Amino acid sequence: MRLNNLDKKKFVKNFENKGYILIKNFYNKFTAKKIKINLKSFLEKNKLNLKGVNLINKKSKINSAHNLQKWKLLKKIQKDNKIKNIAKILLKGKVKNFGAEVFAKPAKIGLSSPTHQDNFYWNVSNNKGITFWIALNKSNKKNGSIFYYEKSHKLGLIQHVPSFAPGSSQKIDSVNKFKKFKKVYPNLKVGDVLIHHCLIAHGSEKNKSKKDRMGLTLRFIGADSKIDQRKKKKYQKSLYKQKKILN
Ligand SMILES: O=C(O)CCC(=O)C(=O)O
Numbered sequence: 551m552r553l554n555n556l557d558k559k560k561f562v563k564n565f566e567n568k569g570y571i572l573i574k575n576f577y578n579k580f581t582a583k584k585i586k587i588n589l590k591s592f593l594e595k596n597k598l599n600l601k602g603v604n605l606i607n608k609k610s611k612i613n614s615a616h617n618l619q620k621w622k623l624l625k626k627i628q629k630d631n632k633i634k635n636i637a638k639i640l641l642k643g644k645v646k647n648f649g650a651e652v653f654a655k656p657a658k659i660g661l662s663s664p665t666h667q668d669n670f671y672w673n674v675s676n677n678k679g680i681t682f683w684i685a686l687n688k689s690n691k692k693n694g695s696i697f698y699y700e701k702s703h704k705l706g707l708i709q710h711v712p713s714f715a716p717g718s719s720q721k722i723d724s725v726n727k728f729k730k731f732k733k734v735y736p737n738l739k740v741g742d743v744l745i746h747h748c749l750i751a752h753g754s755e756k757n758k759s760k761k762d763r764m765g766l767t768l769r770f771i772g773a774d775s776k777i778d779q780r781k782k783k784k785y786q787k788s789l790y791k792q793k794k795i796l797n
Contacts, residue, residue, distance in 0.1 A: 660757030664721030
């Protein structure tokens with residue numbers, strides 16, 4: 551995507567106002583399909599010894615995987631200027647790669663992600679962080695698309711509580727806070743990309759439909775961003791406690 555100065559201003563303004571932005575046809579269908587086939591094959595081969603993977607249905611189906619470092623194609627995608635330039639525009643300067651995840655959400659059994667803000671997990675001190683959510687299947691309200699509370703990033707960081715939900719350990723306890731915010735379920739075609747602010751409240755519902763709903767996420771933070779170690783320790787303690795209770 552090429553943006554001239556005027557488009558850039560509009561693009562950033564839109565993102566900053568709503569807390570997310572949709573870029574249609576970011577990847578053509580052919581490229582998106584290639585990414586999906588390659589990722590699925592990596593996941594199938596490695597699902598039993600991959601760190602941070604959530605399996606369902608007697609461990610045969612992946613719901614989500616939170617550490618894709620060993621996936622060879624990932625580095626290429628992360629370094630692609632098409633992605634990086636947009637991250638630099640939205641974060642207004644140099645950026646650091648902050649990992650990648652897949653939310654595979656298989657048909658009929660895909661789990662929900664409770665409402666949360668990414669920065670409650672990330673602990674980035676200046677709230678300078680974004681996620682690219684790349685649609686590898688069509689995604690809509692029926693098959694558990696991501697939802698956003700539009701403009702909710704303007705509330706700042708909100709207290710979370712343990713969710714005990716696999717793959718999404720913290721949640722905002724009451725969504726009453728968002729009564730005045732519009733809840734949107736963007737409709738995505740294969741290759742479309744959503745980009746969201748690390749403070750926007752978002753989540754997704756179960757996939758009860760017959761269609762898989764796979765999204766690959768790439769995360770970036772500002773090159774000058776620091777991780778708040780005190781908050782990170784608190785978060786890790788909560789994770790550890792939840793794991794102990796669940797096991
Ligand atoms: O894809 C989903 O269901 C949830 C994704 C999510 O929470 C995220 O990208 O931060």
